[in-house]
Amino acid sequence: MFSLLSFPYSLLSFPRKRESSAIIAYFYWIPAFAGMTGESVDDVSGKNCILKKLGHILKFLQNTYTRAVQNKTRKVLILAAGLLISLHAWAFNLYEAEMPVKDRTETVRNEAFSSLLEQVLIKISANPQIGTTVSVKDSLKNASHYVNQFSYTTLPGSKEPVLKVSFNPEQVNALLSQTGQPVFGASERPSVLIWTALEDNGTDQIIGSLSDSPLLTSLMQAAKQAGLPLVLPFADLDDLSAITFNNIWKAEQEPLMKASDRYQHQAVLAIKIKKDKGSPCLSRWTLFQGENPPFHWTEEAPECSTLLNKGMTKVMSRLTAASDRKTAEVQTVHLIIQNIQTVEEYQNLLDFLQHLPGVTDVQIEKAAPHEVSYAVQTNQTFSDLSAALENNSQLELIQKDILNNQLEYRLSP
Numbered sequence: 529m530f531s532l533l534s535f536p537y538s539l540l541s542f543p544r545k546r547e548s549s550a551i552i553a554y555f556y557w558i559p560a561f562a563g564m565t566g567e568s569v570d571d572v573s574g575k576n577c578i579l580k581k582l583g584h585i586l587k588f589l590q591n592t593y594t595r596a597v598q599n600k601t602r603k604v605l606i607l608a609a610g611l612l613i614s615l616h617a618w619a620f621n622l623y624e625a626e627m628p629v630k631d632r633t634e635t636v637r638n639e640a641f642s643s644l645l646e647q648v649l650i651k652i653s654a655n656p657q658i659g660t661t662v663s664v665k666d667s668l669k670n671a672s673h674y675v676n677q678f679s680y681t682t683l684p685g686s687k688e689p690v691l692k693v694s695f696n697p698e699q700v701n702a703l704l705s706q707t708g709q710p711v712f713g714a715s716e717r718p719s720v721l722i723w724t725a726l727e728d729n730g731t732d733q734i735i736g737s738l739s740d741s742p743l744l745t746s747l748m749q750a751a752k753q754a755g756l757p758l759v760l761p762f763a764d765l766d767d768l769s770a771i772t773f774n775n776i777w778k779a780e781q782e783p784l785m786k787a788s789d790r791y792q793h794q795a796v797l798a799i800k801i802k803k804d805k806g807s808p809c810l811s812r813w814t815l816f817q818g819e820n821p822p823f824h825w826t827e828e829a830p831e832c833s834t835l836l837n838k839g840m841t842k843v844m845s846r847l848t849a850a851s852d853r854k855t856a857e858v859q860t861v862h863l864i865i866q867n868i869q870t871v872e873e874y875q876n877l878l879d880f881l882q883h884l885p886g887v888t889d890v891q892i893e894k895a896a897p898h899e900v901s902y903a904v905q906t907n908q909t910f911s912d913l914s915a916a917l918e919n920n921s922q923l924e925l926i927q928k929d930i931l932n933n934q935l936e937y938r939l940s941p
Contacts, residue, residue: 622652622714622755623676623700626692632680637691641671641678644693648700651755653709654848656841657918657925663707674699708929710911712755712848718794718817720843721759722747723784725776725800732773736763743801743832750836754844759793766790776800779814781822797843801832809835815846849911858888861913863902864936866926873939874900884916 625644629636646659646668658664667674678693701711724735726743735744737760744760751758761767771787774780779798788796795817802810809832815823823846829835863881868874877900881890886908894901906913910930917923923937 621694623648623695623697624693625651625695625753626690628683628686628688629691630688632689637678638672640691641675641693642668644691645671645674645695645700647753648695649704649709650841651753651844652700652711653704654712654755654841654845655709655928656845658707658709660925661707661928662926664703667703674703708927708932708934710848710930714755714757716848717755717757717844718847719757719759719792720795720797720847721761721788721791721793722751722797722799723761723771723776723787725773725798727777727800727802729803729805734761734763734768734771734773734776736761736767739763743836746833746836750833750840753837754840756840756844756847759791761787761791779812779822779824781816784816795847799839801835803832811835811839813839813843815843817847845915849909849915858905858907859910860933861904861906861910862893862932862934863904863917864899864934865902865923866899866936866938868898868900868939869941877939880920884913886912 625647627640627644627647629640646664649658649664650656659668674695676694676696678691680689680691682689704711724743724747726733726735726741728741728743733739733741735741735747737744747760748758767787767790770790771783775783775787776798777800779800784796784798795815797816798814800812808828808830811827813825813827817823825842827835827839827842829838865877868877878890881887881902881904884906886906887904888907889905891903891905892900893903904913908916910933914925914928914935917935917937918925922940924940926936926938928935
């Protein structure tokens with residue numbers, strides 16, 4: 529929750545244009561947080577309503593701020609900032625989730641509890657594969673034990689109920705700890721400035737915080753589901769004089785970084801999305817963080833909302849893995865692989881392990897029928913090694929034990 533104590537009052541008196549933009553940008557998380565509260569965007573009379581109202585308020589406050597700086601009217605400036613502070617009280621809850629359900633019966637509700645708990649576990653651990661672990665699967669069957677409260681709402685223009693659930697933070701964190709999964713709190717989540725270039729049936733558009741594109745709703749909901757604090761650019765004349773559609777489309781680092789200077793952020797994400805009628809939604813993502821080299825990947829899905837959910841989860845996983853990165857010292861990770869059936873599978877797996885980034889040595893600790901235990905020497909973190917293993921589609925995660933530096937997987941045929 530935002531408080532007066534966390535407001536940077538020192539920013540109230542700065543005179544330069546770049547700094548004057550920064551204070552407005554600081555509060556421009558507001559539209560993003562509107563989609564990351566316990567209430568969905570549609571619960572508050574629809575996305576367009578809330579964004580337009582906030583947009584009018586922010587434009588008024590930005591103009592008020594500019595006049596205050598020009599006229600040195602500190603009282604007006606403080607009043608505008610104070611109103612923004614009250615709006616900024618919106619914040620996302622990592623332990624809440626929601627989904628449409630076909631009815632309000634207990635049977636349907638309990639099934640939804642399981643899906644929503646898995647969604648929350650993925651969000652907090654930043655591990656999209658957590659639902660495949662055996663111990664977590666058992667807990668998902670009893671998801672109602674983790675529920676604090678639930679309620680129903682109905683989206684405008686729909687008769688289908690939406691189930692909203694708040695899970696118990698202590699119980700959820702305990703479950704993650706028992707299964708060796710990390711817990712990433714709100715303070716450990718870097719803010720990400722997102723530049724989105726959309727080609728929609730041949731029409732180009734930069735998605736800003738006041739865009740009327742349906743993609744904005746999907747973008748905000750995907751960030752909420754991933755627990756990703758996002759910053760949306762104004763996409764106003766100042767932005768468009770610093771960056772073009774093609775700069776974002778090609779993920780050109782220099783103009784992206786220059787345009788991003790206006791906003792407070794800890795990472796920058798460039799997304800290009802191509803949407804043609806009757807075709808899947810295609811995208812390319814580029815993440816810039818600090819001095820790390822840009823990280824590129826692609827996503828494809830029948831619907832853009834599904835694509836954005838997948839991509840935002842990957843962003844969160846990447847960022848939390850980076851924040852978990854420690855000094856590169858060689859360590860031993862104990863790796864157990866089940867269901868090895870043939871000599872060829874054993875040899876292919878050994879070759880795969882030896883060529884993983886950062887792996888300096890692989891030794892067999894124990895061999896049993898259909899199961900081999902390895903001691904893997906690596907200068908990567910535990911999280912990095914785990915992420916590299918999960919890129920192999922044949923390895924299904926069974927258990928991740930951070931305390932004992934142990935990973936267990938099942939080899940699929």
